Amino acid sequence: MSNDPDKVWPTGLTLREAEEVHSYLIDGTRVFGVIALIAHLLVAVSTPWLG
């Protein structure tokens, strides 16, 4: 396993594994961003802060 050519430095994950971990991060960020956007819109509707 140790000299698996797929492994990328420095984590020792293979490329597919690294991409999967990355996809969770991206998904989480997207969901978080959309939620934040909706929350801001709703607050702006009830207490407008942009005049």
Next chain:
Amino acid sequence: MDNFKGFALRKISEVSVRYLPFADAASDAVPLSRLLRLSLFQVTVGMALVLMVGTLNRVMIVELQVPATLVGVMLALPLAFAPFRALIGFRSDRFQSALGLRRLPYIFKGTMLQFGGFAIMPFALLVLSGYGEAVNAPRWIGLSSAALAFLLVGAGVHIVQTIGLALATDLVKEEAQPKVVGLMYVMLLVGMIVSAFVYGALLQNYTPGRLIQVIQGSAVVTVALNFFAMWKQEARDRGRAMAPQGPKVSFVEAWARLTQRKGMLRLLTIIALGTVGFGMADVLLEPFGGKVLMMSVAETTRLTIFLACGSLVGFVMASRWLGAGALPVDMALYGLAAGVPAFGLIVWSSMMISVPMLLTGTLLAGFGAGLFGHGTLTATMRSAPREQIGLSLGAWGAVQATSAGVAIAIAGIVRDAIVATEAVGTSASAPYTSVFLIEAALLALALLLALPLRSKESGRTVEVNPIENTCLLVVAEPHAVPQAIESGRPS
């Protein structure tokens, strides 16, 4: 550079083992502390349930002055997601991951949904109630955002609970499953009781700002508890990641195979009937005590506490008996057998105007519900081969959650219908006692359906557990599992 690379690699390899969110290995003995930590996801589920059904139900109607029917529709929305539990469980069983994970990605996504729903919920509710400038905003903004918030939380709760239970089942051997089921139920109850007190205390002096703090606080607590619960629970599995992808099985096929299994459809029917039977009383006991037996608010709260305590005793006893080798189907049977006289006692108490009798009946009903819930969940876990646990638990959850919701709706409708049709000349007790009688009848029907399962199962007791032997195979040879389980099981 080479020096640095070597140094960094060594450091990372030292660090990663301790700080990565995966288990070191799928060890055979999981200590109780780890199971306790895992069961924390049930606390967040209980928290979400109490917040939506209990606290927000009241806050929306009393403080925010949202019409009661609209509140009812909003609270019922998450139920629309309950049948999808089976699909989620199935998808998680077949999840393709380079890391060899099956449960963690789903729990992560479920937690994100729960968090997102809570994060926008307070603002959505404020807009819905027309707070501040929102009076002039178009109505659909408040309606759709509140619906979105409830849907997100509901979907998150369903996903986290289904996959969390599947993960718990993955982790332990079959002998330990009753203990885990009991633990999960107790933690759900504990989460509900504790969060009910906390929410009550926090929202004593209601202000819109306090509402935002409380709900968003729950969002943060949910994420924190769920991450803490999942940390290092599921092992990375290179074998599973490398395994060639099996033939594609569609959900419909898998579902058909599940329901074709001997007794599965019957078990699901029993779960539906029993859950409706036990569940209808949940919302009617307190008004029944107040209107018919003239109990005070403090006394009727005692009814709910008695019901919960009865369930708690039921879970604990079921864990003990199952651990000693009793059959899960027997537990469900005893639960149903306790439920029928329990509702008889409750009905009788209205004729005798006897509070102690009502309390005894309530305690017995709770005890029966505890035994029944534990027995049916354990039976579902045991009936599934290791590769299909997500689907089976999803089916259990779909049936159970849908029936619990249907029970509450039916209870309200039946009572109101009887109140409306027989306005004059009927006693105050008639609407309630008729619901309790329906419950007793449903439980008796479930009891009749469950009896044949017992005679089928009893043949299995004599044998030394065949699953235990196959569990050893699971570790050694992942591909051999389905065949091994099929052949190890008496047909």
